[in-house]
Amino acid sequence: VFLWTALIRGYIFNGPISEAKVLYSCMRRQGVKPSSFTFCALFKACTSMGDLSLGCQLHGQMFKFSGFDSDLFLHAGNALIDLYVKSGVLKSARMVFDEMPVKDFISGTSLIVAYAKNGDMEVARELFDDLEVKDAVVWTAMITSYSQNARPKEALELFERMQCFGIKVDEFTLAGVISACAQLGTTKYALCIRDITERSGHGPERNVVIGSALVDMYAKCGRLNDAYEIFNVMRERNVYTYSSLILGLAIHGRAVDALQLFYEMEKTDIRPN
RNA sequence: GUUUGAAGUGGUAACU
Numbered sequence: 001v002f003l004w005t006a007l008i009r010g011y012i013f014n015g016p017i018s019e020a021k022v023l024y025s026c027m028r029r030q031g032v033k034p035s036s037f038t039f040c041a042l043f044k045a046c047t048s049m050g051d052l053s054l055g056c057q058l059h060g061q062m063f064k065f066s067g068f069d070s071d072l073f074l075h076a077g078n079a080l081i082d083l084y085v086k087s088g089v090l091k092s093a094r095m096v097f098d099e100m101p102v103k104d105f106i107s108g109t110s111l112i113v114a115y116a117k118n119g120d121m122e123v124a125r126e127l128f129d130d131l132e133v134k135d136a137v138v139w140t141a142m143i144t145s146y147s148q149n150a151r152p153k154e155a156l157e158l159f160e161r162m163q164c165f166g167i168k169v170d171e172f173t174l175a176g177v178i179s180a181c182a183q184l185g186t187t188k189y190a191l192c193i194r195d196i197t198e199r200s201g202h203g204p205e206r207n208v209v210i211g212s213a214l215v216d217m218y219a220k221c222g223r224l225n226d227a228y229e230i231f232n233v234m235r236e237r238n239v240y241t242y243s244s245l246i247l248g249l250a251i252h253g254r255a256v257d258a259l260q261l262f263y264e265m266e267k268t269d270i271r272p273n
Numbered sequence: 274g275u276u277u278g279a280a281g282u283g284g285u286a287a288c289u
Binding site: 001002003005006008009035036037038039040041043044072074075076077078079080081082085104105106107108109110112113135136137138139140141142143144145147170171172173174175176178179182208209210211212213214215216217219220238239240241242243244245246247248273 | 278279280281282283284285286287288
C-alpha cells in the first residue's frame with residue numbers, strides 16, 4: 001500500500017493525473033487495502049481534476065475501510081472537505097467536518113470562508129468559536145469575513161480580541177482590518193490602525209495591498225491629505241490604489257483633482273477598469 | 274547515547 005500510494009502521488013505531482021484513478025483500480029483488483037494516506041492522495045487528485053463524482057464514490061468506499069486512527073483520518077478528511085468546498089457542495093463538506101472525531105483549523109478555515117462567502121456569518125462564527133485551537137490564518141479569515149460582509153464593528157471587535165490573545169498580526173490581517181476602518185469612515189480608528197501598521201513592518205512603502213487599503217481608508221474618512229501622503233510614499237501602485245484615491249476625491253467634491261489623477265494614471269502602464 | 278519511509282496549506286485592498 002505504501003508503494004501504490006507513493007506512485008499515485010507521483011502522478012498527481014507530475015501528471016497525467018488521470019493515471020491516479022487507473023492505479024487505484026489496479027490496486028483494488030490486486031486486493032491491496034488502501035490506507036488513509038491513499039485516500040488523502042486520491043481526494044487531492046479529484047480536486048485538481050474537478051472530478052466530484054469520483055470523489056463521492058471514494059468517499060463511500062472509505063467507510064468500508066474504517067479503522068483508520070482518527071488523527072490519520074484528519075488528513076484524508078481535510079482533503080475531502082477541500083474537494084467538497086471547491087466543488088461548491090457546502091452541505092457535504094459540513095457533514096464530513098461534523099463527523100470527524102478530530103478536527104483542526106485547516107478545514108475549519110475552508111468552511112468558515114465558504115459560509116462567509118454565502119453571507120452566512122452566524123454559522124461561520126459558530127464554527128470559529130467551536131475551534132479549540134486557532135491560528136493567525138483562521139483569526140484573519142473570520143475578521144476579513146466580517147469586513148467583506150459589511151460588518152466592520154464585529155471585525156474590529158474580533159481584531160481586538162486577537163491582539164489580546166497575543167496572536168501575531170500580519171499583512172493579511174491588516175488588510176481586512178483597514179478595510180473595516182474604511183467602512184466606519186471615522187478618524188478615531190484610522191489613526192490607531194495606522195500606528196499598528198507602522199509597527200508591524202508591513203508599511204505602505206513596500207506593500208501595495210496595505211498601501212491601497214490605507215489610501216481607501218483615509219479617503220473614506222475625508223482625510224485626503226493623508227491619503228495623498230500614503231499614495232506618494234508607495235513604491236508600487238496599481239488600479240486599486242488609483243481608484244481608491246480618485247473615488248475619495250470625487251465624493252469629497254474635488255472633481256478636478258480626481259480627473260487630474262486619472263490623467264496621470266493614463267501616463268503609467270496601469271490600465272483603467 | 275544519536276539517526277530511518279508516503280499525506281491536508283486554509284486567510285488580504287477600491288467600485289459595482
